[in-house]
Amino acid sequence: MNELTPRQRQIVEFIQQWLMDAGRPPTRAEIAKAFGFKSPNAAEEHLRALQRKGVLDLSPGASRGIQLKDSLREQMGLPLIGRVAAGKPILAEENIEARYQIDPQLFSPRPHYLLKVKGMSMKDAGILDGDLVAVHRTPEVRSRQIVVARLENEVTVKRYKQDGPIVWLMPANDDFDPIRVDLKEQSLIIEGVVVGVLRQGTGKGSFQ
Amino acid sequence: MNELTPRQRQIVEFIQQWLMDAGRPPTRAEIAKAFGFKSPNAAEEHLRALQRKGVLDLSPGASRGIQLKDSLREQMGLPLIGRVAAGKPILAEENIEARYQIDPQLFSPRPHYLLKVKGMSMKDAGILDGDLVAVHRTPEVRSRQIVVARLENEVTVKRYKQDGPIVWLMPANDDFDPIRVDLKEQSLIIEGVVVGVLRQGTGKGSFQ
DNA sequence: CCTCGATCTGTATAAAATGACAGTTACTGG
DNA sequence: CCAGTAACTGTCATTTTATACAGATCGAGG
Numbered sequence: 001m002n003e004l005t006p007r008q009r010q011i012v013e014f015i016q017q018w019l020m021d022a023g024r025p026p027t028r029a030e031i032a033k034a035f036g037f038k039s040p041n042a043a044e045e046h047l048r049a050l051q052r053k054g055v056l057d058l059s060p061g062a063s064r065g066i067q068l069k070d071s072l073r074e075q076m077g078l079p080l081i082g083r084v085a086a087g088k089p090i091l092a093e094e095n096i097e098a099r100y101q102i103d104p105q106l107f108s109p110r111p112h113y114l115l116k117v118k119g120m121s122m123k124d125a126g127i128l129d130g131d132l133v134a135v136h137r138t139p140e141v142r143s144r145q146i147v148v149a150r151l152e153n154e155v156t157v158k159r160y161k162q163d164g165p166i167v168w169l170m171p172a173n174d175d176f177d178p179i180r181v182d183l184k185e186q187s188l189i190i191e192g193v194v195v196g197v198l199r200q201g202t203g204k205g206s207f208q
Numbered sequence: 209m210n211e212l213t214p215r216q217r218q219i220v221e222f223i224q225q226w227l228m229d230a231g232r233p234p235t236r237a238e239i240a241k242a243f244g245f246k247s248p249n250a251a252e253e254h255l256r257a258l259q260r261k262g263v264l265d266l267s268p269g270a271s272r273g274i275q276l277k278d279s280l281r282e283q284m285g286l287p288l289i290g291r292v293a294a295g296k297p298i299l300a301e302e303n304i305e306a307r308y309q310i311d312p313q314l315f316s317p318r319p320h321y322l323l324k325v326k327g328m329s330m331k332d333a334g335i336l337d338g339d340l341v342a343v344h345r346t347p348e349v350r351s352r353q354i355v356v357a358r359l360e361n362e363v364t365v366k367r368y369k370q371d372g373p374i375v376w377l378m379p380a381n382d383d384f385d386p387i388r389v390d391l392k393e394q395s396l397i398i399e400g401v402v403v404g405v406l407r408q409g410t411g412k413g414s415f416q
Numbered sequence: 417c418c419t420c421g422a423t424c425t426g427t428a429t430a431a432a433a434t435g436a437c438a439g440t441t442a443c444t445g446g
Numbered sequence: 447c448c449a450g451t452a453a454c455t456g457t458c459a460t461t462t463t464a465t466a467c468a469g470a471t472c473g474a475g476g
Contacts, residue, residue, distance in 0.1 A: 237464095253424080
């Protein structure tokens with residue numbers, strides 16, 4: 001049901017482009033002109049179809065009353081997770097300290113949240129105390145990826161290494177010891193894989 | 209001349225807010241209603257004044273034809289500087305590999321560009337080969353800040369240390385030696401101070 | 417005192433834009 | 447073959463919007 005036709009996708013992309021260029025949504029006539037339609041009603045019907053499919057909202061009566069729903073989500077930005085309350089899902093509202101808009105093209109795959117790292121256990125991977133890691137939420141992890149894992153209500157960032165039923169969470173710092181997890185005895189929840197790192201100049205960072 | 213009156217500032221802030229909420233600029237009537245004006249012309253005159261002061265652009269004839277100039281610059285995003293061509297200013301068009309939108313609240317002071325770091329000379333400061341550093345363009349640097357400096361047409365990222373007429377550019381890696389610059393003999397151009405670090409998951413990064 | 421800019425009211429109108437109705441064409445699944 | 451949907455053309459009444467013109471007030475500066 002939510003599948004867009006190629007033409008509809010073109011229309012959405014055109015509206016996005018127009019928003020970037022002009023700072024306001026296009027009118028029906030402007031859409032029609034851009035696509036070579038000889039009637040504004042062609043645009044009207046596309047907009048109706050896209051509204052039915054939930055891609056955008058139309059404000060009745062308002063000129064340029066087109067609102068892309070995706071852009072709303074983008075306006076929200078990535079949530080920054082600080083301290084994770086025990087037992088709560090990681091993206092619970094009470095864990096969110098702030099939201100930051102980040103260009104989605106910057107990281108891939110697309111991150112779902114930012115997590116503030118505590119401690120220096122990943123120092124040699126260039127992840128310092130206070131850094132923010134961009135995390136893509138997925139349970140699929142491969143060995144040697146840096147993951148966000150939850151063990152006994154404790155959230156940690158470590159390099160993942162699987163050896164049959166044994167998972168090793170490897171720090172990147174000789175002062176720390178690897179953590180051994182026997183999946184037959186303990187539950188390990190993978191909260192996602194790290195797809196980027198972000199350090200703010202402010203705070204106790206190592207510069208300025 | 210570019211000083212806005214308090215009322216004008218309110219108008220600009222209102223337009224920004226409206227853009228965030230509705231995804232389209234307000235009409236004159238909508239501005240008038242929000243401020244309690246009994247005539248849309250009051251809004252019209254504010255818009256004219258703001259256009260004269262260069263804060264926004266008005267598209268004649270278009271409904272909701274208000275474009276905030278700041279938001280245009282924000283839409284452009286931060287330029288990513290890769291290889292710096294010898295002799296060219298760092299922000300020359302040919303040095304720009306891409307542009308990324310970054311939440312301005314994320315770093316402070318506000319960065320002007322991103323620079324791709326080559327080599328591991330700042331490893332112990334958590335800056336690895338291929339990382340992007342967010343740089344605030346200023347010639348004012350204090351000792352111990354990490355700076356972007358240009359020496360003999362070579363752009364480097366190092367920790368700054370001044371000792372009278374002698375400047376030391378300190379690596380954060382025991383395998384590298386400090387660079388000694390005598391300001392009486394050599395010219396050192398400070399291209400800015402590092403206000404943040406950003407690592408993309410892709411590439412030859414140390415994870416995934 | 418006079419002028420000027422900022423900040424408004426009040427009125428009016430042309431242009432821009434929405435949104436409805438009546439058709440057409442082409443393709444797709446039953 | 448028929449119904450349904452996507453993708454249009456063509457027309458037009460109504461509403462929304464921009465924008466011009468004629469005032470009014472108030473405070474700052476010469």
